[in-house]
Amino acid sequence: MRIIPRTLWSAFGLLSVVFMMSPLVLVVFFSFGNNPQATLPVGGLTVHWYRVLLDNPDFWHALNNSLIVTLSVGALSTVTGTAAAMALARWPMGTANAAMTVLTMPVMLPPLVLALALATAFSAAGLHLSVLTVIPSHLVFTQPFVILIVYAQMVNFDHAVIESARDLGASRPRAFVTVVLPIIRPTIIGAALIAMAISLDDFVITFFTIGGGMTLPTLIWGMLRTAIDPSINALGTLIIVATIGSSAIALHLTRYRG
Amino acid sequence: MQGALDRAATAPDRQPLVRLRGISKRFGDVWAVHPLDLDIHEGEFLALLGPSGCGKTTLLRLIGGFLEPSSGHIDIAGRDVTRLGPERRKTNMVFQSYALFPHMTVRQNIGYGLRIAGKPQPEIEAKVNQLIDLVHLGGLADRLPKNLSGGQQQRVALARALAMEPAVLLLDESLAALDLKLRKAMQDELRALHRAIGGTFVFVTHDQGEAMALANRIVVLQDGRIIQDGSPHEIYTAPTTEFVAGFIGEANIFEGERRAGTVALANGTRFSDAGRDGRVVVVVRPDAMALAPAPFGGEAAMTGRIEDVMFLGTHFRVAIRLDSGESVFSHRDAVAPGTDLAVGTRVHVGWQKDGRRVVEAA
């Protein structure tokens, strides 16, 4: 658009970045501020709220659950997702796209509907709600991302190296482990990190499938519903760091270009 | 294009259609094109020829308006277009990658420019059909580019540009992606097209054979400068620099020195040639490099042994190792009848005065 001069584009770009990042930056900023109300003036810099947070037994309970869920979901969805991506890579493009669209459906559904459906089904099946019901619930909407990421790489994979390995005497499993896996390892790790970031951040589905327990997001929700607890900024900062951190690493590993 | 034909027939050949004056293009510290002048006349089929990086594509894009010149100005049909973008110039380009609109059919691609110009629908349809016939795309009109072969896509790109009846048609190495047979066929079609519509074509190529086959005027570029400008025959027989001699056609090149009107080559050959003192290069085309079983009266008298004989369909290519050490090539046409063309045969090698050219060394 040469109608829009360069300076306007730069301004727009800058504003967009500021818009997208400032809420997060502010949360981090206020977590270190003396003012219990997240506003100016900030007072001084302090780590007081972090100490308050760490003294909160609920925090450790939630952190524990979050870790269990996130790591399990990361591992499991990576396995199911990578396997499925391998399968898709062998299929003709039309079939693969159709299969992918189907498996991505859980992501397109409003989370609330999925959460309620799962809760109803679990209750009807007589299952007790706990982290064990949360994990598979997360699987359903994290595995599409793993599939997408790994499949994208498999499509560009030079299959000739597998043929070459077999030509040199490697059996199919051996070729896979010694040739394919090392090449796609960064992508798989990246996909795992993305799955973990998504799982870590989930609130709605966790809320309805965890029963009495807590994860970090549901803890935030609890803190929001009860009192104005300033340590919520500290908790928010931790979540931001964890999710953005793992996704930044993932982006680097998968060399994502869009 | 009828108007162009009429104009070409009646108008005096004086005012060039395209005038470049002092045109240059700089990218940072690098001069892709040093300030140059160029006139392009109506009806010419002009080739911009040179190795990679010589500035020929840059020059073409400057004419088309895709780049703004760092200096100088451009006139097209008497109008100063220096500051105008491609959408306002009466030029149209056939891109190297064809650049077809992937979401439009052949028909829609060809008619796009006319639609932008607001021509009435029946007129667009008629013109598009005419062009489809002209480039032999009948039956493919409603296909999408992805369902066309490379050669077919190229013709769509050509038709699309011609639809606009440009004053100058620009072709950016458009035949580069085609296989040999298709290239030859397209070259013939382009020449026929040029004769039929009488337009002005400017095309960029690094293939000197293509330039010689298609163009009636060749501009040779090197490192952003025009080295030589003339008809294919001129460029071939009378290259002005060692570079042009080596780039165009095959050449046997001998290094030597000229002193007081006499040229002396390393292998002992001497002949007279007027000109400045200094290092020179003697260029002899293979079809002028004569071979004979016995000495013949030529300007040079060298001897050697046949190293290799290649049969190339229309002629033999003979490689000779001269006693003085150089390797030279000859064509069958220059071989005297009765010469034994077996490998190892000793032959006498030389040329006539009008078969060689002396060029000042670089």
Place this chain on the structure above:
Amino acid sequence: MSAIDRRSSILFAPALVVFAVFFLIPVGFFFVVSFWQLKFYELVPGFSFENYVEVYREYLHAGIFTFSIALIIATLTTVIGFMLAYLIRFRAGRYGPILLFLVMITLFGGYLVKIYAWKTILGTQGILNAGLMALGIIDEPIAWILYSPHAVVLTLVHFLLPFAVLPIYGALRGISDDPLEAARDLGARPLRVLIDIVLPQAMPGITAGFALAFLISAGDYVTPRLVGGTSTFMVGNFIESQFVNRLNAPVGSALSFSVLAACLVTLAGATFLARRLLRPR
């Protein structure tokens, strides 16, 4: 389909099983429940459309309200998202990858955290008001931003922007530069190039971005609850309320699927319209 051999079926199976057991069956069951009845806090299987009738009677108004807001959010998100994606792809040069990276990481910054962040920013003692008062633009804090539909729109647009940029940028990346130059060569001004050449090829990405933004907005209840105040009750809130407060799964389910159906119809219509408008002549 001969390409689906035994080995690839085995590989595909685990993901499929997860999908079937934890998505298809629960959602299917949930759908069936929408035809059941709630009598004295007990689920009674049966087959009746009564729940859907109740949905239509009681929630049509809320539905329309929700859809309007969702449409506004989706439109804003898609337009701004397109401009951002266009900037990254065509105009940002060296800064494109950096910009893309920044957009991508904000995708993951935490859903609740972002909503909470806006709550504090927009409040009467929040930083927005503090800033405006410090600059002297206003004398009293603006109370009507927080706890209003405006806050919901702002918060959701902020949250959904990266989700829209992604598919749109993906589509734009697939557009080669040469045809754009060719269009200019044939006489098209920059706006025409955009409409005739860029947009039609970007359509799949734009539709995906719009659909995602629309679906998420239509079903959201957390954002209206936290920043929407009492004046913004969206369908998501009602679904949640039916389920959690009244323990009425059937009606909650009926409402859910009604919303879903309405969303799909709206999106199908919008896609059709867009394709119609951008069809090359």
